[in-house]
Every structure is written in C-alpha cells, then in structure tokens.
Amino acid sequence: MASVNAREWAKNVIKQEEIDKYLINGKDFIDEDLIWDKLSKNSEPDKEYIRGIIKKSLSITRLDPDETAALLNVRDEELWEEMYEAGAEIKRKVYDNRIVFFAPLYCSNLCVNSCTYCGFRKENPHEKRRILTMDEIKQETEHVIDAGHKRMIVVYGEHPQSDADYMAESIKAIYSVQKKAKNGNGTGSIRRVNINAAPMSTADLKKLWEVGIGTYQVFQETYNRDLYKKLHPAGPKSDFRWRLYALHRAMDAGIDDLAIGALFGLYDWRFEVMGLLYHAIDLETQFGIGPHTISFPRMTQASGSELSTNSEYIVSDEDFKKLVTVLRLSVPYTGLIITAREKSEIKKEVIQVGCTQTDASTRIGIGGYSEAAKLQDEEKQQFMLGETRSLDEVIREMAEIGKISSFCTAGYRCGRTGDKIMGLLQECVEGKFCKLNAILTFKEYLDDYGSDETKAIGEELIKKEMEEVRNMEFYQKHNLIGKLEEYYERISNGERDLYL
Ligand code: SAM
Ligand code: SF4
Numbered sequence: 001m002a003s004v005n006a007r008e009w010a011k012n013v014i015k016q017e018e019i020d021k022y023l024i025n026g027k028d029f030i031d032e033d034l035i036w037d038k039l040s041k042n043s044e045p046d047k048e049y050i051r052g053i054i055k056k057s058l059s060i061t062r063l064d065p066d067e068t069a070a071l072l073n074v075r076d077e078e079l080w081e082e083m084y085e086a087g088a089e090i091k092r093k094v095y096d097n098r099i100v101f102f103a104p105l106y107c108s109n110l111c112v113n114s115c116t117y118c119g120f121r122k123e124n125p126h127e128k129r130r131i132l133t134m135d136e137i138k139q140e141t142e143h144v145i146d147a148g149h150k151r152m153i154v155v156y157g158e159h160p161q162s163d164a165d166y167m168a169e170s171i172k173a174i175y176s177v178q179k180k181a182k183n184g185n186g187t188g189s190i191r192r193v194n195i196n197a198a199p200m201s202t203a204d205l206k207k208l209w210e211v212g213i214g215t216y217q218v219f220q221e222t223y224n225r226d227l228y229k230k231l232h233p234a235g236p237k238s239d240f241r242w243r244l245y246a247l248h249r250a251m252d253a254g255i256d257d258l259a260i261g262a263l264f265g266l267y268d269w270r271f272e273v274m275g276l277l278y279h280a281i282d283l284e285t286q287f288g289i290g291p292h293t294i295s296f297p298r299m300t301q302a303s304g305s306e307l308s309t310n311s312e313y314i315v316s317d318e319d320f321k322k323l324v325t326v327l328r329l330s331v332p333y334t335g336l337i338i339t340a341r342e343k344s345e346i347k348k349e350v351i352q353v354g355c356t357q358t359d360a361s362t363r364i365g366i367g368g369y370s371e372a373a374k375l376q377d378e379e380k381q382q383f384m385l386g387e388t389r390s391l392d393e394v395i396r397e398m399a400e401i402g403k404i405s406s407f408c409t410a411g412y413r414c415g416r417t418g419d420k421i422m423g424l425l426q427e428c429v430e431g432k433f434c435k436l437n438a439i440l441t442f443k444e445y446l447d448d449y450g451s452d453e454t455k456a457i458g459e460e461l462i463k464k465e466m467e468e469v470r471n472m473e474f475y476q477k478h479n480l481i482g483k484l485e486e487y488y489e490r491i492s493n494g495e496r497d498l499y500l
Helices: 006-011 032-041 047-058 065-072 077-095 134-147 164-176 202-210 225-231 240-244 246-252 269-287 317-330 344-352 391-400 418-426 430-448 452-470 473-477 481-492
Strands: 098-108 151-156 192-196 258-261 293-295 335-338 357-359 404-406
Touching: 032 065, 032 269, 047 065, 047 077, 047 317, 065 269, 065 317, 077 317, 098 134, 098 164, 098 391, 098 430, 134 164, 151 164, 164 192, 164 202, 202 246, 225 240, 240 246, 246 258, 246 269, 258 269, 269 317, 317 335, 317 344, 335 344, 344 391, 391 404, 391 452, 404 430, 404 452, 430 452, 430 473, 430 481, 452 481, 473 481
Parallel strands: 098 151, 098 357, 098 404, 151 192, 258 293, 293 335, 335 357
Antiparallel strands: none
16 A cells, blocks of 8 residues: 555545535525524523423423523523533433443554644644554554553544555454453453444445444544534545535445534534534434434644634633533433543533543554553644543542443444434433443443442442442333343353343
8 A cells, every 4th residue: 555646545535426426406505604604693691491401301302493592691600500400311311320431542543634623634743753553553553552442532643554445454354363361360352343434435335344344433623614624635535525424424334333523613613513414414314313423523633733722712611511501402312532632620521511432541643552652642632631640540530420431332232223222222222221231331341340439339329320220210120130231240251242
C-alpha cells in the first residue's frame, strides 16, 4: 500500500451515486434555514408546554424538532432543574444505573484531510506520522485488556495505508488477542470492536461487516454546510454530503449499529443539537432504526490548531450539561457517549443527566498504550485529554455514586442489535437484561482486574443490585433470578463470558 499516491487515491474515494440515492426529492435532510426557523419560532416557550414535552420524553418517545427547539430555548433555571431530573429519570428507566466502559485505540495518524481543528491534518508539521503494524496493534490490545476492558473503539485517519482492508485486518488482529487476567483468574479478550473512521463506500463497509465490526461511528462535526466547507478545505472530507450519508451506506452494507456525533465548539450548540436530531430522524425514516449512540465531543486543544483554542463557539460547562440533557430528552432510547476529552468533574455531573457510555485509562497517542510514559506529550496526540485516571479509579468513583460499571457485549451476540435492540430499549426491556449482564461483567472485572479498594466498594454494590433484582416483578415473571444466581456463582468459581 505504501506506493499508492495519496492524492490520486483521495480523488477516487467519493462515489456520487452513493450520495444521490439517499436524497429525498433531491434534498438533504439538513436544511439550515428550517433549523433556524424552528429555533426562532420556539424562542419563548411556555412553562406548561415545556412540562408537556418533558412528560412525552418520560414516556420514552422521541421528540419532534419543534419540541427540541423549545427545550433548547428554555431560560428559566427552575425548568432546567426539572429537565435535569427528567434526564436522570429517563436514563434510569431505559438504562438503569449502568455505565458501559470502552477504550479507544488509535491505529494511525496518517491523513489526507485538512480539518482545521485536528492535530492529524496533513499540513501539521508537528505531527510525527505513524501507522501501527498488526503486531503493534496486538501489543496495544494486550495493554487495553490488562486494564480490564472488553470493548474497544478503533480510530484511524483517512489514508490509503489505513484503507478498509487495513481496518478489517486490524479488527481481526484485535479479536485474536487472548491475555491472562491481571489477578490470575481468567483470560481477557476484546469482545466487541467498534470503529471511528472516515466515510466509506458500501463495498468497503461490507468488508468491515464481514470481520465482525460492532458499531460504526462517524461524526458530522458541524451540520452547517458553509462552515463545514471552510473547516475542511481539502481532501475527501471536504464533501459534506459524502459524510452526511456515511451511515446510510453503512445500513445498506448490513451494519445496523451506527453512531452519530457533532464536534461541539465549531458552531452554535443549539443548531448542532437540532442537526443531530434531524440526522437521527432521517435514519429512522429511511431504515426504521435510529442511531445506536450519539456523541458530543467538545473541541479540545490540538497541536498546531489555533481554532481549537480560540473558536467563538467554545461551549461552557453549563451549556454542555444543557445540551446533553436536551439530547437525553429528545432521543430517550439512544445511547449517549461522553469521552475522556472531558475533565472528571464535568464527566461525573453529565453522566448523571443521562450518559450511558464512557472511556477510561484512555491513551490517544499512536502506540500510546505501549509507550505509556510519553502520554501527555502534546506532540504525540490528536488533542489533549481531560480525564487521565485509570479504569479502576473511574470505576471506583462510579460505584461510590451507585453506578454499576458494565462491560456487557451480550446484546450484540444474542442478536439484540439494530431495530431489535431499539424496540427493546423503547419498551425499557433491554435495560433489564443489561442490568443482569452488567452485574455479571462487573463481577468478572472485580475478580480479574479490580484493586482491593474497588473490589470492596464494588462487591457491596453488587449485593445491593442482586437484592433489587430478586425483588423485581419482571425478573420473577421471566424466571431470570435463578439463572442470574447460577451464572454469578459460576463466574465466582472462575468461569467467564456467561451472559443472558
Ligand atoms: N479520520 C476520521 C474522521 O475524521 O472521521 C476518524 C478519526 S477522527 C480522529 C475522530 C474524531 O475526532 C473526529 O470526527 C472529530 O470529531 C474528533 N476531533 C478532531 N479534532 C478534535 C479536537 N481538537 N478536539 C476534540 N475532538 C476532535
Ligand atoms: Fe484526519 Fe479525521 Fe483528523 Fe480530519 S478529524 S484530520 S479526517 S483524522
């Protein structure tokens, strides 16, 4: 692959017919004027109207754009408090008190694009370019497994050397790694590999589907197409529409767990929340399934990028909490991901209002897990991290506030994906299975990787959870209590990867 001319390659990435087929009456699902119109029409929402919308969210129903626009315009702090509470309540209903953990793995910073906010952009002279070999990917995976992880998101720049074949090989390499657990009880492995990568053709996406990709994640960055053009002046990423329909193509390739996102700080946060909602609605309309998760990374400082620190749209902590809350209320059954870009204090606060997944022990340098000593060296990273604590520390903190850490990947392996999982989430049933699998995977973590301190707090929480399960009608009715107790016992005796 090294001999491929990157510029020539980049010219052939985009297949116009794989954009056009998703337009409805020749139009995109994003109409900037319509978004601004909704935001201005709903700029003075009535208190009772807002309370009605909150009620609708609590019934686990997706909101319409007008309703989301109204929530985004709330100014009354008392109403915001009600919305935060509703966010937490929805999270409890759909996802219970679980938080799912994953680790990112950066495989390559080679990139043909020029995103003005990213340290990997091709013009950045400070970036030392590197692409991991399959052996290096396996080594990195061993470190991630040693931290206690079971789920990974693999990240790539866009480049002919990290094309779909390389991605497919890297996914296979990660799944192949088995590593003896730290506390010597079991064997660890990565059970689910998700990816964050550039938009691809349907044919390339099929290659990833064949090797068992989990979720495919593409962030639109901004839904404002004029700004998008300015921020992405060159390379395939400069095509707004190629990116806008990346996940539509993935659906057609058979990948039905899809993740959308926007990079907050590039443009008005209220506008971007509306863009995300329209994106979710269009996937629902065209395929009957919305996104599996939504991400809302806030732009952080990146090497050599002035924009990353001086943008006029930088989102404050207060607004960040608000935007996550509005997303929680707008798409109550969709997972929300908060990453280690955020500092631990804000992460903790925002998890309470509705996030379902986060990362920990994160390293974003290429080869960063193996070269742990050099980690917070800005030159080696795409951007700076806000949270650098170990998975064990973060899990302990979560347990202290009553949240159970989950490494569950059962849903995917029991066929609870795509429209099936969406239906179960909407009916609040999937969360019930997840609660049991969360207990089982948390127990595995504590036995195999937990420090003594985390084990003590974690075991107490598990006891409480088991008691709760025993008293819940749903589990009694479905005869699940006996099964949970049997699996718990077997895991305590050293068996691994048992799930319901
Ligand atoms: N190259 C692929 C792409 O752009 O889709 C995937 C990898 S890219 C590193 C993953 C994401 O990192 C981007 O979609 C962007 O949202 C995010 N990102 C880039 N620069 C960032 C920054 N300065 N702060 C926070 N996130 C950033
Ligand atoms: Fe490349 Fe992605 Fe960074 Fe843009 S955001 S420069 S495409 S790695």
